[in-house]
Structures are given as C-alpha cells and as structure tokens.
Amino acid sequence: MAVAHRIGFRGRLVTVMVALVAVVSLSIGGLLMLYLFEDEKVRAKEQLRLGERVADEVLDRRTSLILSRLDVVVRDFGFRSAVASGDRPTADSALANQARRVGARFAVLLDNDSTTLAESGTLPDQFPSGQLLAEARQSGYASRMAVFEDEGVELIAIPVEAPGLRAWLIAGFSLGTELSDVISRLSGTEAQFRTGAGSEASFLESTQYFTRIVNLTENGPSALHLLLQINREASLANYYRRAVEILLLVSTVLVLAALIALMIARNMGRPVLQLADYARAIGDGRTPSPPPIRAGGELAQLRQALGDMLSKLRDREDQIRHAASHDEITGLPNRNAFLSQLREQFSSGRPCSLLGLRINDLSDVNDTLGLEFGDKVLRAVSARLADQLPDMSTLARTGGGEFLMMTPEQSEEELEAQANGLRLAVESPLMIETTPFSLRCTMVTLQLPADAMNTDQVRRRLNLTFEQAQKNRQAVTHYQPGHDETHLRELQIISDLHAAITGNSLHMNYQPKLEMACASFHQAEALVRWIHPELGFISPEEFILLAEKSGQINELTRHILHRVAEDASEWHAAGLDVGVAINLSTLDLTRPDLPIDVAEAFSRWQLPMSRITLEVTESALMDDPEAALATLRRLRQLGVTLSVDDFGTGYSSLSQLRKLPVQELKIDKSFVLHLDTEPQDQLIVQSTIDMAHGLGLRVVAEGIENLESWNLLRDWGCELGQGFFLSRPVAATDLQATEQLLSNRQQELTYTEVTLP
Amino acid sequence: MYRPIITLIIALTSPICLGAEPTGLTLVLTDSTTGQPVVNAVVILDSGTENQPTEAEIIQKNREFQPHTLVIARNSKVDFPNRDNTQHHVYSFSPAKVFDLELYAGRPEEPITFDQTGVVEIGCNIHDNMQGFLLVTDVTPAGYTDDQGLLDLHLPASADGSAESGLRVWHPRMTDNTRMARFTVNQPYPEPLELAVELSPEPAGGDRLDGLQKRFREL
Numbered sequence: 022m023a024v025a026h027r028i029g030f031r032g033r034l035v036t037v038m039v040a041l042v043a044v045v046s047l048s049i050g051g052l053l054m055l056y057l058f059e060d061e062k063v064r065a066k067e068q069l070r071l072g073e074r075v076a077d078e079v080l081d082r083r084t085s086l087i088l089s090r091l092d093v094v095v096r097d098f099g100f101r102s103a104v105a106s107g108d109r110p111t112a113d114s115a116l117a118n119q120a121r122r123v124g125a126r127f128a129v130l131l132d133n134d135s136t137t138l139a140e141s142g143t144l145p146d147q148f149p150s151g152q153l154l155a156e157a158r159q160s161g162y163a164s165r166m167a168v169f170e171d172e173g174v175e176l177i178a179i180p181v182e183a184p185g186l187r188a189w190l191i192a193g194f195s196l197g198t199e200l201s202d203v204i205s206r207l208s209g210t211e212a213q214f215r216t217g218a219g220s221e222a223s224f225l226e227s228t229q230y231f232t233r234i235v236n237l238t239e240n241g242p243s244a245l246h247l248l249l250q251i252n253r254e255a256s257l258a259n260y261y262r263r264a265v266e267i268l269l270l271v272s273t274v275l276v277l278a279a280l281i282a283l284m285i286a287r288n289m290g291r292p293v294l295q296l297a298d299y300a301r302a303i304g305d306g307r308t309p310s311p312p313p314i315r316a317g318g319e320l321a322q323l324r325q326a327l328g329d330m331l332s333k334l335r336d337r338e339d340q341i342r343h344a345a346s347h348d349e350i351t352g353l354p355n356r357n358a359f360l361s362q363l364r365e366q367f368s369s370g371r372p373c374s375l376l377g378l379r380i381n382d383l384s385d386v387n388d389t390l391g392l393e394f395g396d397k398v399l400r401a402v403s404a405r406l407a408d409q410l411p412d413m414s415t416l417a418r419t420g421g422g423e424f425l426m427m428t429p430e431q432s433e434e435e436l437e438a439q440a441n442g443l444r445l446a447v448e449s450p451l452m453i454e455t456t457p458f459s460l461r462c463t464m465v466t467l468q469l470p471a472d473a474m475n476t477d478q479v480r481r482r483l484n485l486t487f488e489q490a491q492k493n494r495q496a497v498t499h500y501q502p503g504h505d506e507t508h509l510r511e512l513q514i515i516s517d518l519h520a521a522i523t524g525n526s527l528h529m530n531y532q533p534k535l536e537m538a539c540a541s542f543h544q545a546e547a548l549v550r551w552i553h554p555e556l557g558f559i560s561p562e563e564f565i566l567l568a569e570k571s572g573q574i575n576e577l578t579r580h581i582l583h584r585v586a587e588d589a590s591e592w593h594a595a596g597l598d599v600g601v602a603i604n605l606s607t608l609d610l611t612r613p614d615l616p617i618d619v620a621e622a623f624s625r626w627q628l629p630m631s632r633i634t635l636e637v638t639e640s641a642l643m644d645d646p647e648a649a650l651a652t653l654r655r656l657r658q659l660g661v662t663l664s665v666d667d668f669g670t671g672y673s674s675l676s677q678l679r680k681l682p683v684q685e686l687k688i689d690k691s692f693v694l695h696l697d698t699e700p701q702d703q704l705i706v707q708s709t710i711d712m713a714h715g716l717g718l719r720v721v722a723e724g725i726e727n728l729e730s731w732n733l734l735r736d737w738g739c740e741l742g743q744g745f746f747l748s749r750p751v752a753a754t755d756l757q758a759t760e761q762l763l764s765n766r767q768q769e770l771t772y773t774e775v776t777l778p
Numbered sequence: 779m780y781r782p783i784i785t786l787i788i789a790l791t792s793p794i795c796l797g798a799e800p801t802g803l804t805l806v807l808t809d810s811t812t813g814q815p816v817v818n819a820v821v822i823l824d825s826g827t828e829n830q831p832t833e834a835e836i837i838q839k840n841r842e843f844q845p846h847t848l849v850i851a852r853n854s855k856v857d858f859p860n861r862d863n864t865q866h867h868v869y870s871f872s873p874a875k876v877f878d879l880e881l882y883a884g885r886p887e888e889p890i891t892f893d894q895t896g897v898v899e900i901g902c903n904i905h906d907n908m909q910g911f912l913l914v915t916d917v918t919p920a921g922y923t924d925d926q927g928l929l930d931l932h933l934p935a936s937a938d939g940s941a942e943s944g945l946r947v948w949h950p951r952m953t954d955n956t957r958m959a960r961f962t963v964n965q966p967y968p969e970p971l972e973l974a975v976e977l978s979p980e981p982a983g984g985d986r987l988d989g990l991q992k993r994f995r996e997l
Contacts (some may be wrong), residue, residue: 096904098867102878105871183907184901185872187956552936 039281050267067621069233072208072249090123095181112139120390125192139173145169152405153178158370166237169225211250267289348418353405359417372430380422440464464497515571518524530750537735540770547585582622588753600632610649649709657682690724800932807927810974815927824944826917843910857889867903951977
C-alpha cells in the first residue's frame, strides 16, 4: 500500500517532468535538425548555382581563349599561304599542324560555298556547318556545343580573311575531364559532362547527391549536360553526427530531469508518507507524535491540521464514548455499558448478584409534573441507590425508570435484604424543589450465573421477573428458574402458529353430539389439534390463548371455519347428515368481520344454516357485552344456531343471558363428569336444564362418561349429549364409521330401565 | 546570301545591231540589307569600250593603300612603292593574281603585271588593317554611282526591242567582294533601272579580336 503510494507519487512526478522535458527538448532538437537539414539543402543549392556560374564563366573563358588562339592561327601567313596555294595535301598538313597547336580534336576549312579546302582529324558525320556558318557570318564567329560519338565537343567557327582569301575555319574541341576538373576545383562541386537525354529538372535531390543539370545544348535524345553534384555523404554524416549529439544531449537532460524529479519526489514524498503514516496511526486510534518536517508551507500546515484533527478526534471520541455508555440525565452508565460489564463478568467467570429496580408509574409523574420533574426524580433515585450500594458494585440506568445493579456475590438472604434496603431508600419521601414526594418501585433479583448464563438470558429473565413482579404486586421478586423456558416455549408456539396455519398442519377432529331422545348422530363439534414438530402435542387451550395474545386468533378462526366447511361438504357428499359446532374465541366476538367470515366459509353449505352451531364461552360474553351482543345479532341473522359454552363456570348474570340471542346452553363438563355419583351436580344440572327450558333454550351436556349419566340427562329432558361414553373426537374421515358404531348402539342408548315405583 | 545570276555571254558572238540608238536610263543602286543608296560603286557594262593596258601604282602611305581601289585593264603593270617609314609585306591570294612582295621599303624590284581579269584584293602581312583592291577588267567602267547611288547609263538597244545587256557592279563593302556582281537586263529597260547588292556594314574601326573579347567580357 505504502509502496504503491510511493511509486505512484514519484512515478507521476517523474513521468510528468520527464515528459515535459522530453517534449520540449525533442521539439527543439527536431526543429534544429530540420533547420540543419533545410540549411544544408539551401547551402547546396546555393553552391550549385555558384557552380553553374563558375562553369559558365570557365566555359566562356575557354571559348574566348580558343578563339584567341584560332585568331592567331588564321592570321598566320604560312597557314594562309598553304591554304591559298590550292595544293590540298599542303593545306591539310598546315591545318593539322595548327589544329595540334591549339589542341583541337578536329578542324576543317571551308570556303564561302562550303566547299572543303582542308581538313584534319576525323570529322563527325553530321556536322552542323551550315548553321554554324550562318551564325558566324552574323556575328563574326560562332561557338556551340555538340555531341559526337557520345562525347561533348565544342565547335568554334572563325573566318579566315586574307587579301584574296575568304574561308571559314571550324574546329572541334573535346570537353574533357580536365575542364570538368577545373570547374570542380573552382566551384567546390563535382562536375562532369554527360551526354544523353536530358531531364527537365534543373535540381535533383537524392540520398547521396544534390545535383544541378546545366543543359549545354538544346534538349534532345543526345544532348550535352554539365552535371554539377554535391556529395551529401559528408554533410549527411555531419548531420547524423549532430543528430546523435542532440539525442545524447536530450538523453542526458532527460536523465537529469528524472533524477531531479526523483529527488524532488523524495523530498516531497518522504514528509507526505510520514504524514500518511501519522494519519493512519491516528485512524487506528493510536496517539502518535507528529513527524518532524523541515519543509514549511503546506506540509507543515497539513501536519498541524492532522495534529488538530487528532486532538479533536480524541475529544469527540471521548464525548461519543461517554454519550454511548452513559445516561445523560443521571450520568450513570447506560444499558450498553452495563451489558458490556456484564459480558466481562461472564467471561471472567466470577459469580455475582444482580438487582433491578423499576420506578412504578414514572410516566404518570412525567405526565402530571413534567419531564424536568421526572428527570429530577430519576437523579434523586440514582443518588440514593449510589449511596446505598456497597463499593465494588455497578449501578446503571438502563431504561425509562429502570436501574440495574451488579454487586459481588451474596447469598439469597443477603440479596433479599439488600433489595429491601434499596427499595426502602428509594421509597422514603424525597424533597424535590421543596416538594415532598414519594414513589413506589419494584425490585427484582437474579443470581449469576445460576439464573442466567449470558446477557441475552439476563435481559429476558429480568424482564420476565419484572412482569411477574408487577403482576403479583410483589415488592421484591427473585427470578424463578424455568419461568423463562415456559416463556420461550410460548414464543416458539406464537412464532410457529402462523406457519402451521398456512402450511395446513393443524388437524381437525370431530366429536359427535347425539340427540338424546332418539340417540341419533345429529352434529359434530369441531376440535382443533396441533402436533408441533418439536414440541409435540400442544393443547388447544394453550395455543388458542397464545393466538389471542399474539393477535393471530382471527386468522386461526377463519382457517378453522374454512376447514370445517370443507370437511363437512365432504361428509355431506358421502351422505352423512351431520351438522357442525364450532368454538369461537372471546376476541372473535369483538370483531365486526366475523359474520362475514362465517358467511364466506359456509357459502356452499347444503344443510339449513341452523345446523351450524357457534359456541361462545360465558366469560367471552361477559367481557364486552355490547360488542359481543352486536356480533351475535348479526350472526343470528345468518340463521346459525348460537350456543353458550361452559355454562355454569363463568359468573354470567342470568338477566344478561335473557337478552342474548342464543338458542342453546352447553353445560360445562365439570358438572357432568361425575353426574352419576354426585348429588350436588345432579341438582345443579337438573335445575339448569329446567331454567334453560324456561328461557326457551335447548340444553347440551358434555362430558358424559357413562350410561347412568346419559340416562339421567335424557330423563331430565336434555336435548343433546356429548362425551367419551358416546365417542371420542375422530378425524373427519372416520365419521362415517363412527356413525355406524353409534347406530349400532342405538338400542342401548334408547333403552329405558323400568324402575319400580 | 545574294548571288548574282550568271549568264554566260560570249560577247563576240552576240549580235550587235548597229542601227539602233543606245537607250539612256538611270541606274539606282541600293544596299539590299539597309535600302540605302550604294555610293561610289563601280559599274561596268558588257557593251563598254575596251580598256587599254596601262602602268599604275598603288602607294603605301600612312599604312594605307592609295588608292584604295584601282580599276585597271588586263596586262597592266602596277607598282607598289612604299612611302611609309615601316616596311610592308604586300601580297594577295586572289585567284586572279597571287603575288607576294616580301618585306621591303621604297620601291619593289619590279611592278606586277595583272594578266587575268577579276578582283584582286591586296593586303599587308604585317599590318592587317591595310586593304586594297585592284579591279582587272577588259572593259572601261561606265562610271561610279554618286551620293544618291545614281548613275546615268546608255544600254545598247535593238530595233525589235529584244536586246539584253549584261552589267557588273562592284563595291569594296560588298559581302562577296572577291568578284563583281553580275546583272542581265532585258529590253524594254525599266526606268529607272533599280539594282541592289548586299553590303557588309561599315567597319567600326578597331581590331576584330578586340570586339570579340569585348563581347566575352560582357557575358
């Protein structure tokens, strides 16, 4: 990480600097080379132009020289005499002699009619004597360049004029290497004569030569040129040498730039890295000393800023830590601080005692006397607790009016005594703003680790114990082992019930109700059963109560209604003429939607609606009579039969009973179970039946255990009977068989023992 | 280059009608290159009177031949006395008379006899600028053209008007001054008779080579 940073920073700096230097120096170098190159070209062109001028001059001077010589020749009297002698051999030899003197390659002497008077050397075939002579007559002499046998030749015509002698001397002079050497030497270029087709360009540039072509004759297939060349090798070598020098210079500059950049990067980077380490150390929560930085300016400012940051961080951390671990009203440690202490205690393995205190009705104090007053109360309570507690103990405010204390291990008795002492101290009258004030509180105690193994358990069991204490109105309550396990079981049941409902894993059983008069299977009471995968069989009393507590009862009832309707439609389809009875919970009655649920569940009910009986407990009717009454009326409008369940156990007023729209009373099985042997029960049951009949209600007896009870009830005019003597609850699929069994017992059940009077 | 038409005339065989009066006319001689009149040109008619041999001399004085041009009859003797204080080497390569008077002062040993007709150009081997001409003819010249290039001539005429007459013209500045320019004119003669010869421009004086070299200097 640090290395990457280091490389990154230096690398960037070096890259930028070197790139900058490289761009600048390469641009300059490149421009320089370009100018050098162009300069060389310009110089070469200039030199070639000079060469051309020199060549012109040299050629002209040569022509002039030759003319002078020839002029002397044609004035030579001997030569003239030889020519005038008319003797051809004499003339030829004289001409040859003179040609040798002037260094002509060939010479010829023509008279005015172009007749040859004498010749020397081999004359070329095509000899432009006519043109030459015309030009010479015009200007007194003529000179022109020509090509003979692929060789450049300068032809010069000059008149021979002597008294009585009129002739023309034409002489040809080779343009040889001596001449081109002279031109080369004078002009500093390489000159050579060349014959052949000329090129249009007067200046040519190749990799080896700059060339200037001077046309000496008119252009044609065999023209004569003077080639002036400048060998570029030397200048190119020079050029390349300079390029190499410039490259070396650039490389040196680049290396220097890189070194300087590295040094700067190091000088800048080291303090930056030190500051980074410093900041990292601050971030890790250490308290490092700031690195020494020689350089001033921004880095020093940064160091200063980091230092300031460190101290401010410390301050803020302290504030946060304090705020996080303390209660701002009392200044005591808060719940988190207490729990972390508890955790340490657990991990140390030392046993200790735990006390909890809750101020009763703190919210009332806040509401009536104001929050500030409530805060003062809390501060006073915390001060008293702190006074009372021995050293080596911890006090924390863990909630609204809740204080927790941890003391070194004590025995049960000592703990109880201490709890009572604390309670008395808190409950003794307080003076708050000259207002005498006394409050009540609830105390709980736990022994650790006996009563709880970890903080979660501690929290849960404390709460449970507080709940229990408030329920039982005890001043000091010690946690009862096992209480928490029950609570956990209830929690599990509550949490699994929904899954059981949606997963259809509740079972419905049906217990037959018989018409007592004719012992016919009239109705089946629906009973819900739940086999929990972990907890096993759970009694309906338990989970229905928990469903009511957790607000799942409506869902459960709706589920049961649908299940029963489905099962019944199946047995109706099988030809079984049996109605259903369903128990409603207390909470169901307070729900206006219940009649809608019932109507919806039994929308496809084939029997009369009166064959659906809804059983309501007495106590449910007494809890909220108005709401229950309204619901019952609406249920009654559906046409269902309403029955009061567990009659005789609740303290229902009979006047209330008179107003209810019920058609049936169901005597609680506690009166029926031992009906055959308990005369008191017989009295109660018989009078209840009479009373119900007086009110126009039918009676159902449940819990019939034997034939004697059955017979007694039948004799008293009880309409419906239900009990293990008749049938246990069975699954919906077994109802058919049960009906068969019951019809087989019809004789037994309708038999009346004739008693002698 | 102007070339005169040469018509071979054998004068002796040409019939001459004595009965006819010669026709008088004016010859106008111009320079064909410039159109200027040619002054002091020698005009010789074929029908002219025969010339008798004489003795004459051309003296060298002030490095000049005097006279510059001498018209003489064939077989005349010409002496070349030297009146200068330098010696001269007078000579000619002209086909009409090739002679060579080696360096001398005073009078040469003997005069030179010009026994062929034609133009004889003479020069001095020591002084290139010295130039002279001898016209050796059998016929007396009809005359010399005046400042306007005019000369009155009398050409032979015949009664039937079919006469033709030859005439020769020479001027030292003619481009080909090695021979005489020859013309043939037919009756009826034009009036004036306009003839033209080609002249070289007058030398500006000075040496020829100096001119050449001057031209090179100017390059």
